[in-house]
Amino acid sequence: MKARYTPSFAEEERLAAQGYRLIAGIDEAGRGALAGPVVAAAVILPRRFKAGWLKDVNDSKLLTPSRRERLLPFIRQAAIATGVGIVSHEFIDERNIVIATRLAMKQAVEQLSPPPDSLLIDFMRLPEINMHQKGIKNGDGLCLSIACASIVAKVTRDHLMIELDGIYPGYGLCRHKGYCTREHVASLRRLGPCPIHRHSFRPVKDMLPE
Numbered sequence: 001m002k003a004r005y006t007p008s009f010a011e012e013e014r015l016a017a018q019g020y021r022l023i024a025g026i027d028e029a030g031r032g033a034l035a036g037p038v039v040a041a042a043v044i045l046p047r048r049f050k051a052g053w054l055k056d057v058n059d060s061k062l063l064t065p066s067r068r069e070r071l072l073p074f075i076r077q078a079a080i081a082t083g084v085g086i087v088s089h090e091f092i093d094e095r096n097i098v099i100a101t102r103l104a105m106k107q108a109v110e111q112l113s114p115p116p117d118s119l120l121i122d123f124m125r126l127p128e129i130n131m132h133q134k135g136i137k138n139g140d141g142l143c144l145s146i147a148c149a150s151i152v153a154k155v156t157r158d159h160l161m162i163e164l165d166g167i168y169p170g171y172g173l174c175r176h177k178g179y180c181t182r183e184h185v186a187s188l189r190r191l192g193p194c195p196i197h198r199h200s201f202r203p204v205k206d207m208l209p210e
Helices: 010-017 052-056 065-078 089-094 097-110 144-167 182-191
Strands: 023-029 038-044 081-087 118-122 133-136
Touching: 010 023, 010 118, 010 133, 010 144, 023 097, 023 144, 038 097, 038 144, 052 065, 065 144, 081 097, 081 144, 089 097, 118 144
Parallel strands: 023 118, 118 133
Antiparallel strands: 023 038, 038 081
16 A cells, blocks of 8 residues: 655644644554454653654554554654553443544553643544644644554554454464455454454444344
8 A cells, every 4th residue: 555645744844834743643543443452552652753763654554564563653752642542342332433442542651751732643533631732634644643643553553453352363463464455354254253252343233133
């Protein structure tokens, strides 16, 4: 998949010019999956930060697993602060995926130390947080802080799904990470849903006993 945009620090610089100093980029992973949790990450990068590896940063969906894994330690080492929030499939089914995603993002922000004074969020806004914030469409492809957060969230969730594959074998979770692939749907039809599948998501919902 080809990148549509090139992430930059333009949004962060605009906010810095307004007086904001600790700006957190926020993104999620697993929102559209059929199984497992939704994971969000928040990353505060230093102002005017420069490093050779930044040219490789992009929306995590556009990067190979090996490139995401390679970038993760660079992001963690360079960041002023990182935070991760994880919300279970049970909560997703009980409330809905939008509320669950916002909760995971809120958890990630609350883990940041020092705390941010402004938020840049991929696509969403967080009414639960009383702080200056901006939702950016395609933010993970436009904003370096959000792109770094997308990598942290994706790698964290991938590791969780690989662990869950060992607990619930046969579904191929270590390969598709719970998303709606042909392999996943075929295994669902063969085995039926397992305890970590989201009952409120189709086609899982259609395979539950009456």
